[in-house]
Amino acid sequence: MxxxxxxxxxxxxxxxxxxxxxxxxxxxxxxxxxxxxxxxxxxxxxxxxxxxxxxxxxxxxxxxxxxxxxxxxxxxxxxxxxxxxxxxxxxxxxxxxxxxxxxxxxxxxxxxxxxxxxxxxxxxxxxxxxxxxxxxxxxxxxxxxxxxxxxxxxxxxPTSYAPEKYATQYKKYFLQYLDNEKKAAQPALVYDEEELVRKTIEGSKSLDDRGARILLQRGARRIEEAEGLILTRDLRAKVYFIGxxxxxxxxxxxxxxxxxxxxxxxxxxxxxxxxxxxxxxxxxxxxxxxxxxxxxxxxxxxxxxxxxxxxxxxxxxxxxxxxxxxxxxxxxxxx
CATH class of the missing domain: 3.40.50.1820 (Alpha/Beta hydrolase fold, catalytic domain)
Structure with missing residues (x-):
């Protein structure tokens, strides 16, 4: 355009x-x-x-x-x-x-x-x-x-670190990333809907009930056989990247x-x-x-x-x- x-x-x-x-x-x-x-x-x-x-x-x-x-x-x-x-x-x-x-x-x-x-x-x-x-x-x-x-x-x-702290911070990042990579290969955790809404609100420290439900409409999907919801995001993305x-x-x-x-x-x-x-x-x-x-x-x-x-x-x-x-x-x- x-x-x-x-x-x-x-x-x-x-x-x-x-x-x-x-x-x-x-x-x-x-x-x-x-x-x-x-x-x-x-x-x-x-x-x-x-x-x-x-x-x-x-x-x-x-x-x-x-x-x-x-x-x-x-x-x-x-x-x-x-x-x-x-x-x-x-x-x-x-x-x-x-x-x-x-x-x-x-x-x-x-x-x-x-x-x-x-x-x-x-x-x-x-x-x-x-x-x-x-x-x-x-x-x-x-x-x-x-x-x-x-x-x-x-x-x-964003958060930043002095160059002399890069090695320590990068090690922390990679160890967490590799750990999450292993966890991502395992079956996803299944949540009750209200439990997941509550965890989303608590984890964000800034969402209300409406906002949490709006995000979960796209961020979770229902597993009928397990009678619950699983998160769609890649667990590897959960590693704190800033710095x-x-x-x-x-x-x-x-x-x-x-x-x-x-x-x-x-x-x-x-x-x-x-x-x-x-x-x-x-x-x-x-x-x-x-x-x-x-x-x-x-x-x-x-x-x-x-x-x-x-x-x-x-x-x-x-x-x-x-x-x-x-x-x-x-x-x-x-x-």
Missing amino acids: PQSPVHAQENKDQQVQYSQEHHPKMENKAWEWEEIEIDIGWGTLRGKAKGSGSQCMLGLHGWLDNANTFDLIAPFLPEDVRFISLDFPGHGHSDHFPPAFIYDPRGYVGSVKKAMTTIGWNRFILLGHSMGAVVGIIYTSVFPEDVEAFISIDIIK FLSSEGWIEIAKAITCPLLFIKAKEGHTYSSAEEIKAMLSAFKQDCKHYCYYEMPGKHHLHLTHPKPVAECILNFIDECKSILQTGANDSVN
Whole structure:
């Protein structure tokens, strides 16, 4: 689908609290998802799509979540936005990585790039929550020509370790990965539905009952003979992956991003770095950014599932602002 190129515009530094003024187009519309499959060579990525039009938007979910994570935001998106919410490898309905393939954001970035190339998306808005935002930060810095604008929900800077700690942390990672690889070969645990909902809420520390059930609709499947549910995710993906870059490395990645940026931070969300590191990361993001917005609002890490309307409103306002930037760029390219 043809997309308008982004051209340089004066950086706008906006760091504001969420306001209660509602977007004029806020409307929870009735719609249905379209299930999609994307063959990327070694396997198939699956997801769900809605809407049509020239504006493309890709949603990337958080660690151990799935494409259902944006179910409560999607109804507010404009009809002229083609929105795809994608399951990462080893999550939701997507195929698992082949044996011995390591799960971490770099592998996810490669999978997303292959998926976008396959469907012919060469310009799109990227929306990520948690791990999806980590993947989005890397993707946007590595493939800036692909991303018109980037939206992050409750991630500014991931955990990082000093280089002298890499060996110890990598050993911890690989030992856990190999242990989970053995466990993944064993029969899956079967859960009672209410037990699994409770475990999902407790494990996340940020989901409510509604959000947990939304994620489990895609993250678990029923086994009739066992009269229960099993999780669909690859157990190998459960290894805690964060920390493969130093703080200095993340700063340089942030500096490489120049497209419009929106950060939505939960006031009771997760914090992966010190206040000084987060301040430095935000400063790096703002350095050459065409348009910058930062919002803080009440809620925990999954605030897009527990407080979807204000999150959707922030996103709609940002898209409107970016449209004027993109239109200016399109006019400049004609002239």
